[in-house]
Amino acid sequence: MSHAKEAELFNKDEAKVNWHDQALWFVRNKRDKAAHTVKGWEDLRNLASAIKANVLSNLDDYLVQFEENAQKNGIQVHWAGDAEAHNKIVHDILLQNNVKKVVKSKSMLTEECHLNPYLEAHGIEVIDTDLGERIVQLAKEPPSHIVLPAIHKTKEEVDALFQKHLGTVPSHGDPRYLTNEARKHLRDKFLKADAAITGVNFAVAETGGIVVCTNEGNADMGVHLAKVHIACMGIEKIIPEEKHLGVFLRLLARSATGQPITTYSSHFNKPVQGKEMHIVIVDNGRSEQLSREAFRSSLHCIRCGACMNTCPIYRRSGGHSYKATIPGPIGSILSPGMDLKKHSSLPFASTLCGSCSDVCPVKINIHEQLYQWRQIITKNVKQPVVKRSILKMAGIVLANSKLYGFLGRSSRFMLKHLPKSIVNSKINTWGKARDLPKVENDNFEDWYKKRKS
Amino acid sequence: MKVGLFIPCYVNQLYPKVGIATLELLEKLGVDVDYPTGQTCCGQPLGNSGYESDSKGSCQLFVENFKNYDYIVCPSGSCVYHVKKHFDILEQTEDVVNVRNNIYELSQFIFQVLGKTNVGASFPYKVGIHKSCHGLRGLRLGSCSERMDAHYSIEESLLKEVKGIQLKTLNRVDECCGFGGTFSIFEEAISVKMGKDRIQDHLSSDVEVITGTDQSCLMHLDGLINRNNQPLKVMHIAEILNSTL
Numbered sequence: 036m037s038h039a040k041e042a043e044l045f046n047k048d049e050a051k052v053n054w055h056d057q058a059l060w061f062v063r064n065k066r067d068k069a070a071h072t073v074k075g076w077e078d079l080r081n082l083a084s085a086i087k088a089n090v091l092s093n094l095d096d097y098l099v100q101f102e103e104n105a106q107k108n109g110i111q112v113h114w115a116g117d118a119e120a121h122n123k124i125v126h127d128i129l130l131q132n133n134v135k136k137v138v139k140s141k142s143m144l145t146e147e148c149h150l151n152p153y154l155e156a157h158g159i160e161v162i163d164t165d166l167g168e169r170i171v172q173l174a175k176e177p178p179s180h181i182v183l184p185a186i187h188k189t190k191e192e193v194d195a196l197f198q199k200h201l202g203t204v205p206s207h208g209d210p211r212y213l214t215n216e217a218r219k220h221l222r223d224k225f226l227k228a229d230a231a232i233t234g235v236n237f238a239v240a241e242t243g244g245i246v247v248c249t250n251e252g253n254a255d256m257g258v259h260l261a262k263v264h265i266a267c268m269g270i271e272k273i274i275p276e277e278k279h280l281g282v283f284l285r286l287l288a289r290s291a292t293g294q295p296i297t298t299y300s301s302h303f304n305k306p307v308q309g310k311e312m313h314i315v316i317v318d319n320g321r322s323e324q325l326s327r328e329a330f331r332s333s334l335h336c337i338r339c340g341a342c343m344n345t346c347p348i349y350r351r352s353g354g355h356s357y358k359a360t361i362p363g364p365i366g367s368i369l370s371p372g373m374d375l376k377k378h379s380s381l382p383f384a385s386t387l388c389g390s391c392s393d394v395c396p397v398k399i400n401i402h403e404q405l406y407q408w409r410q411i412i413t414k415n416v417k418q419p420v421v422k423r424s425i426l427k428m429a430g431i432v433l434a435n436s437k438l439y440g441f442l443g444r445s446s447r448f449m450l451k452h453l454p455k456s457i458v459n460s461k462i463n464t465w466g467k468a469r470d471l472p473k474v475e476n477d478n479f480e481d482w483y484k485k486r487k488s
Numbered sequence: 489m490k491v492g493l494f495i496p497c498y499v500n501q502l503y504p505k506v507g508i509a510t511l512e513l514l515e516k517l518g519v520d521v522d523y524p525t526g527q528t529c530c531g532q533p534l535g536n537s538g539y540e541s542d543s544k545g546s547c548q549l550f551v552e553n554f555k556n557y558d559y560i561v562c563p564s565g566s567c568v569y570h571v572k573k574h575f576d577i578l579e580q581t582e583d584v585v586n587v588r589n590n591i592y593e594l595s596q597f598i599f600q601v602l603g604k605t606n607v608g609a610s611f612p613y614k615v616g617i618h619k620s621c622h623g624l625r626g627l628r629l630g631s632c633s634e635r636m637d638a639h640y641s642i643e644e645s646l647l648k649e650v651k652g653i654q655l656k657t658l659n660r661v662d663e664c665c666g667f668g669g670t671f672s673i674f675e676e677a678i679s680v681k682m683g684k685d686r687i688q689d690h691l692s693s694d695v696e697v698i699t700g701t702d703q704s705c706l707m708h709l710d711g712l713i714n715r716n717n718q719p720l721k722v723m724h725i726a727e728i729l730n731s732t733l
Binding site: 347 | 500502504508523529545546549634636637663664669670675677682712714
C-alpha cells in the first residue's frame with residue numbers, strides 16, 4: 036500500500052493524529068530549546084557535516100584503520116556484505132559460544148537485517164532491552180521511530196500489553212508502575228543472557244573502539260553481564276578521531292530528544308579478560324548508495340530522528356505508514372536506494388518544505404534528495420496513468436503560449452459555469468474537503484491587455 | 489531599471505486580483521514594470537512531481553520571455569525558488585544565468601532591491617503571517633525556527649510599517665500548510681489535516697486575516713476556510729501592501 040493510503044487510514048482517528056503530532060512536536064520544541072543553549076550550533080552542524088564528508092571520501096582507509104586498531108585491542112572484526120551475511124555471522128558466533136539467550140540494546144541495523152526473526156527461527160531467544168523496543172517487540176510490531184520506537188502507543192495501550200505479556204495489574208497507564216514492572220522483567224532477562232548484542236553510534240578509526248549512546252544503560256548492563264558482546268555497525272558509522280566525539284555527542288542527544296547528552300555514552304574499546312568482543316561491519320547497500328553522487332550525503336546520518344520529529348507529514352501519518360525500517364524523511368531518501376519499486380511512494384510523501392534539512396545536525400539536504408528521487412522514480416517505476424498523462428500534457432501546454440491561453444480560458448469557463456455538484460464530485464480530489472477559488476471573467480493577462488489599450 | 493512582472497500560471501487564471509495588486513504596488517513605488525504577455529509557468533508543478541525533464545519547454549519559454557529585463561519580480565516565493573534552484577536542467581547560457589540571478593519574490597524585491605520597508609499602506613486588521621516554506625527555507629526570506637540564526641523576517645519588516653495593522657504571533661511560527669503542489673491531491677488526507685491545523689493556529693491566535701507571499705498555500709487554506717465557514721479572510725501580502733483602508 037502506498038504511503039498516501041496508509042496515511043489516510045491513520046487519519047481516520049483524528050484525535051490520535053492530534054495526540055501523535057503533539058507528542059512529537061513537544062520533542063521538536065525541546066530540541067529547539069537545547070540547541071539554542073549551544074553557542075555556535077550552526078558551526079557545529081557545518082563541522083559535523085564536513086567530518087562525515089571526509090569519512091565518506093576516505094571510507095576504505097578509515098575502515099581498514101579501524102579494523103587494525105580494533106584487532107590490536109583484542110576485538111574480533113567481521114565483514115558482512117549484506118543482511119544475510121550479517122545474520123549468519125552473528126548466528127555463528129552465538130553457536131560457537133553455545134548461546135541460547137541474547138539481550139539486545141537498540142540497533143536499527145539489526146532491524147534492517149531482520150536479525151531477530153532469523154535468530155528466533157534458529158531457536159535463540161532475543162530480548163530487546165530498550166523499553167520502547169521491548170514494548171513493540173511484545174506487540175509484534177516494528178518500531179515506528181528510530182529513537183522513540185513506541186511513540187505511536189499511548190500509555191493505556193502499553194498498560195494493556197503488559198497485562199497480557201508481563202502479568203501486570205491494570206493501572207490506568209501509570210508510567211511509574213509500568214516502567215518498574217518492565218525493569219523487573221528485563222532484569223531477569225539480563226541476568227540469564229549468554230550474549231549481548233548492541234548497535235554502534237560511533238566507531239573511532241584512531242582507537243578501534245566504539246561508542247554506544249543510551250538513556251537506559253541497557254547496553255552497558257547487557258555487555259557487563261554476558262560473556263560475549265557482539266556490536267553491529269553499518270560502514271558509515273566511522274569517525275576519524277576520538278576528539279570528533281566532541282562534535283557529534285553534542286549534536287546527537289540535543290537533536291534527538293533535547294537532552295544535552297544521553298544518560299550513558301558508553302565507550303567499548305576492548306573485551307574484558309576472559310570475555311569475547313566482536314564487531315560486525317555491514318555494507319548492505321551502503322556502498323551502492325555511496326556511489327550515487329546525489330544521494331551520497333544521506334550516509335552522513337547519525338540516526339537522531341530529528342527529521343521525523345519535525346516532519347509535518349510524519350507527525351500526522353505515523354512511522355508505520357512508511358513501511359520501511361527507517362521511516363520519515365531520512366528513510367524516504369535511504370529506502371528507495373534499497374528497493375526502488377517497493378518504496379517508490381515515499382519521496383512523494385513530502386511537501387518539500389525543507390524543515391528536515393534545516394533541523395538535520397549533519398546537514399543532509401534531505402528535501403533536495405527527495406526531489407531527485409522523484410525524477411528517478413517517474414522514469415523507472417510505473418506511475419498512475421492519470422498522473423502521468425496529465426503532467427506530460429501539462430509539459431506540452433506550458434511550453435506553448437497560445438495553447439495555454441486557450442486552455443486557461445476554457446477551464447475557467449467550466450469552473451464558473453458547471454454546477455457545484457459536478458465541480459466538487461468524487462473525481463475532484465481537491466474538492467473533497469476544500470472549495471475551489473471563485474472564478475472571475477478575466478484572467479490577469481486579459482485585464483492587463485484591456486488596461487493597456 | 490526595467491522590471492518584468494512574472495505572474496504565476498494559477499495566479500493569472502484564478503487570482504487576477506493578486507496580480508493587479510502586485511502591479512499597482514510596484515507602480516506606486518515608482519518602478520518601471522512591464523508584463524510580457526504570452527508567459528505561462530516556471531515548470532514547478534512538473535519538477536516537483538518528478539517530471540522535470542518534461543518541463544524544459546516551459547522553462548525555455550520562461551527565459552525567452554524574461555531575458556531582457558534587469559529584474560524579474562513575482563508574487564510567489566515558490567515559483568522564484570524553482571527558477572533559482574531547478575533551472576539547472578537548461579543549458580546555462582548567459583540568458584539563463586541572468587534570469588536565475590535577477591528574479592526576486594515581491595517582498596524580497598521591495599526590501600532588498602528598492603531598500604524600502606514602508607510602502608505607505610494602511611490595513612487596520614489583526615493579521616497572521618503564513619511563512620510559506622519555499623520562501624522561508626528556499627529563498628531565506630526570514631530566519632526559520634529550525635536554525636539558530638538571529639531572527640529576521642522580510643515579510644514582518646514590511647508589514648510592521650503598515651498603518652493600523654496588528655501582527656499576531658502564532659503557536660507554530662513556520663509549520664508547512666500542507667499544500668505542496670500535487671501533494672495536495674496525491675496525499676489528500678495529510679494535506680487537508682495539515683491545512684486544518686494551520687488554520688486552527690491562526691484562529692487560536694486571534695487572527696482575522698491570514699497573509700503570505702505564496703498564493704498557492706493561501707488557495708489551499710482559503711479552500712478549507714470557505715468549506716468550513718470559518719471566520720478568517722485570506723489575502724496575499726501584495727493586497728495588504730497595496731491597501732489604503
